[in-house]
Amino acid sequence: MIQLNDIRKVYQMGKLPFEALKGIDLTIESGEFVAVMGPSGSGKSTLMNIIGCLDTASSGEYHLDERNVAGLSFDQLSQVRNRKIGFVFQNFNLLPYATSFENVELPLLFNGKSAKQRKERVRELLDKVGLWEWHRHRPTELSGGQQQRIAIARALVNEPPILLADEPTGNLDSNSGREIMEIFQGLWEAGKTVIMVTHDNTVAGYAKRIVRLLDGRVENGRKSA
Amino acid sequence: MIATFFRNLFRDLVRQPMRTILTLSGVMWGTFAVVLLLAFGNSVQKQSMKNMRGMGDRLVVVWPGRTTMAHGGFTKGRPIRLTTEQVYGLTDHVKGIAQIGPEFRQGRRLRHGREEFNITVRGVGTEYTDLRNTIAQNGRFINKIDLERRRRVCFIGDTLAKDLFKQDEPVGGRIMVEGVPFTVVGVMKKKIQPSNYGGNRDTQTLFMPWTTFTALYGSKYVNNFIYSTAPGVDSAALERSLRSYLSRKMGFSPKDTDALFIWNQAEMLEQVNVFFLAFNIFLGMIGSFTLLVGGVGVASIMMVVVEERTREIGVKLAVGAKRRQILFQFFSESLMIIIMGGILGFAASAFLIGVLPAEKIRDYVGVPQINPLVGIATVLILLVIGTIAGIAPARKAASTNPIEALRS
Known part of the structure; x- marks a missing residue:
């Protein structure tokens, strides 16, 4: 469960402070499928970064599975990211010189798994996204849709309960986009919490709940709202 | 884990072979200079002592x-x-x-x-x-x-x-x-x-x-x-x-x-010993400066490498790498270049000393050899310079902001 209480984020832009998030109250239950929407500059990315533990809030409380992660150091948050959160990016963010196998293996390397465990796990995930036969290929040899599936495999390899996706279909044609969304749909049905940022209403349609941001505030934050 | 580490390290180094070779050659040349200068300084000292004993002992x-x-x-x-x-x-x-x-x-x-x-x-x-x-x-x-x-x-x-x-x-x-x-x-x-x-x-x-x-x-x-x-x-x-x-x-x-x-x-020998200590330190310093130039080369290249691989660093941080793991990765890469260059430089100087016509130069400069003293001094100098050259790029890499890196 994700619980945000009065989360604020202030950036210092020159001499003037800029408040990107102005007190976010948001609760996302385990197993929800949430789309975060809003115009650019509304604070979507900042919010996702904070939820993903890539960034820390200036003030407020963030409970991730009952644990307050607001005060943790960067390296402590690294472990949280490694075990609890899988990231899927708009531009895939695969390592260009590494093979599909190595890309998927990457989070396992920071989780201290043995070579044998890593191999089994990577194989399992690549099979799941249907790309084992491409495991020796590099990202440049794959289509966009395939690259994103590799990225999803990477996001899932440590079995995190939460999947964060930032415009996952933004760089894909509509067919590939639909494939990706069907994978997300399947993952949600299998019990994952899926949170994604999108502009696209069709994509947002897969989500069971839409959180709308405007000027650093949630328009419909509480679940009851 | 260790195998993966070395595989990745090696791949990072061979990805830009020309750049690695050029960087390597700077360190190699520096090591070559250090080893030769120290070896010759040492042999000249020994030969001078020997020559002085020609007069007698004590x-x-x-x-x-x-x-x-x-x-x-x-x-x-x-x-x-x-x-x-x-x-x-x-x-x-x-x-x-x-x-x-x-x-x-x-x-x-x-x-x-x-x-x-x-x-x-x-x-x-x-x-x-x-x-x-x-x-x-x-x-x-x-x-x-x-x-x-x-x-x-x-x-x-x-x-x-x-x-x-x-x-x-x-x-x-x-x-x-x-x-x-x-x-x-x-x-x-x-x-x-x-x-x-x-x-x-x-x-x-x-x-x-x-x-x-x-x-x-x-x-x-x-x-x-x-x-x-x-x-x-x-x-x-x-x-x-x-x-x-x-x-x-x-x-x-x-x-x-x-x-x-x-x-x-005895007094004379003492003075000569002091002189040669200074002489060898001087030679070692000249060599070290040459090596330092190689080290600066490694550092600047690694700075560029870190710049180029910002996204890679961002991805690694996002999937759970700790900052010190990134630090270690880039530090070991710099150090590896230094060590490889050092080994090559050592080998080159050993080869040169091996093919020198010892008979012809012995009376003047003695027989230069890579003795433990020269070896240890060189390794120490290499490690110091390697650490200096490695630390700045590694710190830069470890301080990468993952959010910025992933956005690019």
């Missing part, structure tokens, strides 16, 4: 002179003179002398067949061969019987032997020393001796028993005497007690250094 030379201070009722300007008996008698009064002996010296004209030379002739005792390392290559040195019987025999330096006798066997040969025939009993073994006190070097000298010398030329007082300090005895202290004894006995001021001039090899 040797002290004493020249009785003329007083320059009034003392004990005597006016200044009085000559201090010692006889051979007084010289040999010193061991009874001054403790710590291993061997002592007189030395008489004159320039004389020698002839053998048609060859004639003006050369230094020395009258010495049997102990001279030990004190001054005049070791017989053929025949023998002057012995007790020669001295007792005032035989007209001589021991000659190897160069003199060649100059006089050419291809002929010198031992048993005859040399005329201003009309007086002498029989050669021995030829000195070749040794390295860059200089001598008074007269020719040993290699061009004729040695005869001092008894023969004094009988023929009428000398009564020694030109100088020489002694060696016994093992475990402080040569400076011995020198002081010798001076104080002789000043009392001969009646001159112990402060009057002109009355008794003493040259002490």
Whole structure:
């Protein structure tokens, strides 16, 4: 469960402070499928970064599975990211010189798994996204849709309960986009919490709940709202 | 895990082979310079020490002179003179002398067949061969019987032997020393001796028993005497007690250094050692600066590499890498370049030293070799420079902001 209480984020832009998030109250239950929407500059990315533990809030409380992660150091948050959160990016963010196998293996390397465990796990995930036969290929040899599936495999390899996706279909044609969304749909049905940022209403349609941001505030934050 | 680490490290290095090779060559060249400079510095030092021992080991030379201070009722300007008996008698009064002996010296004209030379002739005792390392290559040195019987025999330096006798066997040969025939009993073994006190070097000298010398030329007082300090005895202290004894006995001021001039090899060696320490540090520093340039090359290249791989760093941080893991990755990459360059540089210098014509340069610079001292010094310098070169890029990499890195 994700619980945000009065989360604020202030950036210092020159001499003037800029408040990107102005007190976010948001609760996302385990197993929800949430789309975060809003115009650019509304604070979507900042919010996702904070939820993903890539960034820390200036003030407020963030409970991730009952644990307050607001005060943790960067390296402590690294472990949280490694075990609890899988990231899927708009531009895939695969390592260009590494093979599909190595890309998927990457989070396992920071989780201290043995070579044998890593191999089994990577194989399992690549099979799941249907790309084992491409495991020796590099990202440049794959289509966009395939690259994103590799990225999803990477996001899932440590079995995190939460999947964060930032415009996952933004760089894909509509067919590939639909494939990706069907994978997300399947993952949600299998019990994952899926949170994604999108502009696209069709994509947002897969989500069971839409959180709308405007000027650093949630328009419909509480679940009851 | 370790296998993966090295596989990735290697892949990162070969991804841009030209760049890696160029960076590597900077470090290699620096290491090459450090190793060679240290190896040569070391060998020059050793050779110089060896050359100095050509004169003798723990040797002290004493020249009785003329007083320059009034003392004990005597006016200044009085000559201090010692006889051979007084010289040999010193061991009874001054403790710590291993061997002592007189030395008489004159320039004389020698002839053998048609060859004639003006050369230094020395009258010495049997102990001279030990004190001054005049070791017989053929025949023998002057012995007790020669001295007792005032035989007209001589021991000659190897160069003199060649100059006089050419291809002929010198031992048993005859040399005329201003009309007086002498029989050669021995030829000195070749040794390295860059200089001598008074007269020719040993290699061009004729040695005869001092008894023969004094009988023929009428000398009564020694030109100088020489002694060696016994093992475990402080040569400076011995020198002081010798001076104080002789000043009392001969009646001159112990402060009057002109009355008794003493040259002490141990002091000389000490000074030379200090000089060579400074010399080697200087060489090491020159080499280190060359290596430092290579290190700066590594650091700047790694800075560029970090810049180029910002996204990779961002991805790794996002999927759970800790900052210190990123630090370690880039630090080890820099260090690996330094180590590989170091190994190559070491190998190159070892090869060069291996193919050097040792025979031709030995007398001047000794035989340079990569001994443990040179090895350890080089490795230490490499590690220091590697750490300096690695730390800045690694810190830069570890401080990457993952949000910015992933957005690009």
